[in-house]
């Protein structure tokens with residue numbers, strides 16, 4: 001049985017890890033861009049970013065002064081048992097957020113949208129966000145935190161099915177150009193694209209695609225995987241590099257997630273996960289032990305299930 005103290009400890013630790021340690025996959029992606037970048041200023045910024053990551057890790061301090069909006073994604077195994085119930089779980093996540101804000105420290109960014117008051121701890125009405133999902137056949141709990149920065153770089157458009165792939169590319173470029181040219185997306189970014197669903201689902205899918213998949217990960221649908229690579233290349237060919245300077249390092253990777261949608265439309269969202277791509281995950285086993293990693297592994301076959309039945313992860317693992 002997993003207790004609230006263990007949940008709070010795991011959530012607190014990933015808050016620290018996310019703020020300070022840049023995920024290795026993102027770092028590798030940036031390193032790979034340095035050699036390809038031909039724009040002088042853009043190349044300079046990339047190198048400065050790598051130095052900055054190193055200093056943050058050595059000094060155990062956040063890599064960007066803006067520590068974004070801390071939030072959680074939680075995946076609960078069917079056989080996981082926790083003693084405090086779901087409200088106890090959420091209380092532990094909120095307590096961890098407040099403690100981490102004080103201890104790391106994180107910038108207390110969260111304020112009331114109208115009255116601008118705050119509790120100095122990144123906790124408030126509907127904050128931090130907690131999104132839940134489930135997993136068959138397992139007894140663990142995964143908690144992922146992301147400190148999503150940036151007030152810019154996210155957009156939504158209702159496309160028609162007839163707009164097709166060209167319409168997708170056009171909106172993708174419109175969004176990158178609109179935010180990227182002033183450095184507002186703090187690129188190079190992991191760009192997430194949500195396609196389909198209802199409007200809210202489309203936004204969720206795009207954000208999850210940006211924040212919860214590692215650089216280099218491809219969608220299991222080969223045609224979507226191809227489109228991911230095509231959009232990445234397109235994004236890097238518009239003449240913009242790091243922080244909006246002339247160059248070619250705009251997109252570290254592009255991830256697409258889809259959801260079945262209304263037959264008359266093809267909603268699309270675009271999300272940029274900035275150069276402070278902060279994420280960390282804790283897996284709490286049934287015996288209360290905790291293991292940490294930086295890849296959220298959010299999109300399991302169950303998450304992408306297409307109809308009433310779904311493929312078993314165990315069977316897929318065995319056949320791999």
Ligand code: SF4
Pocket residue numbers: 064065066067068148149150151184185186274275276
């Ligand atoms: S968008 Fe990202 S890198 Fe830019 S200031 Fe915000 S958190 Fe920092």
